Amino acid sequence: MDFTFSEDAEMVRQTVHEFVRRELLPMEPKFLNTRNPAERSEIARNATDKLKEMGLFSAGVPEEFGGGGLGPVEVCIIAEELSFSIVPVEWGDYTPLLYECSESQRESFLLPVVAGEKRYALAFREPEPFSKPDEMKASARGENGEFVLDGVKELSRAEFDFCLVFARAAEGITCFIVDEGCSGWEVDRSAEPARLVLSSCRVSADRVLGMPGRALFLGQRWFALARVSHSAAITGVCRRILETTALYARDWKSMNEPIISRKEVQRTLSEMAGGYESLRWLVYRTAWLAQTGAQFQYDSLLLKLHAQTMLNRMVNDSIRVHGGTNPPVEHWLIRASGEGEALDMLRLAVSHEVISRYTG
Numbered sequence: 480m481d482f483t484f485s486e487d488a489e490m491v492r493q494t495v496h497e498f499v500r501r502e503l504l505p506m507e508p509k510f511l512n513t514r515n516p517a518e519r520s521e522i523a524r525n526a527t528d529k530l531k532e533m534g535l536f537s538a539g540v541p542e543e544f545g546g547g548g549l550g551p552v553e554v555c556i557i558a559e560e561l562s563f564s565i566v567p568v569e570w571g572d573y574t575p576l577l578y579e580c581s582e583s584q585r586e587s588f589l590l591p592v593v594a595g596e597k598r599y600a601l602a603f604r605e606p607e608p609f610s611k612p613d614e615m616k617a618s619a620r621g622e623n624g625e626f627v628l629d630g631v632k633e634l635s636r637a638e639f640d641f642c643l644v645f646a647r648a649a650e651g652i653t654c655f656i657v658d659e660g661c662s663g664w665e666v667d668r669s670a671e672p673a674r675l676v677l678s679s680c681r682v683s684a685d686r687v688l689g690m691p692g693r694a695l696f697l698g699q700r701w702f703a704l705a706r707v708s709h710s711a712a713i714t715g716v717c718r719r720i721l722e723t724t725a726l727y728a729r730d731w732k733s734m735n736e737p738i739i740s741r742k743e744v745q746r747t748l749s750e751m752a753g754g755y756e757s758l759r760w761l762v763y764r765t766a767w768l769a770q771t772g773a774q775f776q777y778d779s780l781l782l783k784l785h786a787q788t789m790l791n792r793m794v795n796d797s798i799r800v801h802g803g804t805n806p807p808v809e810h811w812l813i814r815a816s817g818e819g820e821a822l823d824m825l826r827l828a829v830s831h832e833v834i835s836r837y838t839g
Contacts, residue, residue, distance in 0.1 A: 484552070491553045495535065495560040502529050503564035510566050511807055520638065527569045527595070537571035537593045539708065544578060544585075545593040546571060551704060551769040555711035555762055562715030565811035572712070574601060575698030575705050576643055576654065579689045588641060588656060600639035602632035602657075602675045610823070612652045612695060617677065619646040619653055626655065626687070628663070628680040637666060637673035643688065644675065650692030655682045703779040704769060710786035711762045717755045717793050723808055724751060724797045738800070747796045758789045777832045784825040 484492060503526055510522050530536055539554035540546020549557075554572075561568050573592060577599070580589045591597035609615055617630025628646050641658035657664060663680035666673055689697045698705075728739040728748055738744050765782045768775040798805050 484556070488553050488556060491549070492556045492560065494533065495557050498530065498533065499560055499564050502526060503561075503566045503568065506566050507564065507808070511811070516637075523567045523569075526566050530568055530570055531595060535570060536595055540571050540573065540593050541578075545590050551707060551766040552763065554704075554708050555766045558708045558711040559715040559718070559759075559762070562712040563719050565808055569595070569598070572705075572708055574599075574643070575701030576601075576688065578701055579697045581685075583685065584656065584688070591640075597640040598636070598638065600637075600642040600675075601635040602642050602644040604633040606631055606633060606670075606674065613647070615645065615647045615652065617644070617646040619648040619655065619682075621649065624684055626653075626682045626684065628655065628657070628677045628682060630677050632675045632677070633670075634666070634673045634675050637668050642675060644677070645694055646677075648691055650690075652694045653691045654688040654694035654697060656686040656688055657682060661686070703776050706779040706783040707762065707765050707769060707775075710758070710782045711766070713786040713790050714755070714759050714762050717758060717790060719808070720793045720797050721751050721755050723806055724748065724800050727806075728800055744800055747800055751793055751796050754789050754792060758786055761785055777829075777836075780825060780828050780832065784822065784829055787822055787825070 483489075506522055506526060510519055513519060513522075527536070535547075535557065537545070538547035538549045538557065540548070542548035557570060558572060561570060571593070577589045577592060588597065588599070592599060605616055607616060617628065617632055619626045619628045621627075626646075626648065628644065630646060632644060634642065641656055644655045644657050645652055646655065647653075657675075657680065661680055661682050664675060664677050667676055688694070725748060728744050729737060731738050739748070761782050765775055765778045768778055794805070
């Protein structure tokens, strides 16, 4: 069995690895120290521009949508390496929902995103959490060939050119493309995260993504791949947390002795290392399955569940080693990694598959 990357994949890894250390890590002190969100955004934009110059922007987007068409293994390498830094770089890890754009929508929204000309935000979650689709408060009613949206949604980002809004329509949960051409909405940036306030927001029927009532089924063809790449990004975050914790354990002293001399710290650090390595192996095994054309739907669910569980564990272990504090670098790493899919929903999906596989 050969566990090494191909020559092309190793070239991608080395290129992105050097980019992170040459361009991103030196930006981190300024990113950490500024209190100005606009200045942080400017730092991130500069980093993204540098990545575009290298030809890696949208490298993982399928060629049919105007991207570079790199395989799952190479996409995971990019995701892992870039997420090692707290400086957020946009490189083309887009939601699969965008791949469901109609031909006209593709020209106005998908292709500009792939080209780096537009940015989008997701508006799925709400201030009041819900566990079932029919508990979603945001509503959409049909009126004179349009839809009228009302409610409050949490945004995945505060700055965007358009957003994908999920609301409960008569047909079921529907996804709408909302931009400056639609009236009746505003962004509340005082909230964390920022909120989209919809007040009789009028959206034309041609801004429905997919079919009305079918929003929860959009992008299914690509969501398994998205789980793998997001898990790879979490792997990079875990690697940085492990490195930060190891440096602290080596250098910090208590009673004139490095805290690494304590058995509890030794146990925690070794378990963190084992958890990180197990996650990394699972990421690239699943990416390899995807690249070879094998079935990997179950593997992607299991991987995503393991990745988010491991991230939570790594954070808690790091805080314990640091004496109950969360280092600023880790705060931004965790924030950048996002919440992803709810753990309860992942556990439900995995448990159903386990029953099917292991009980005959």
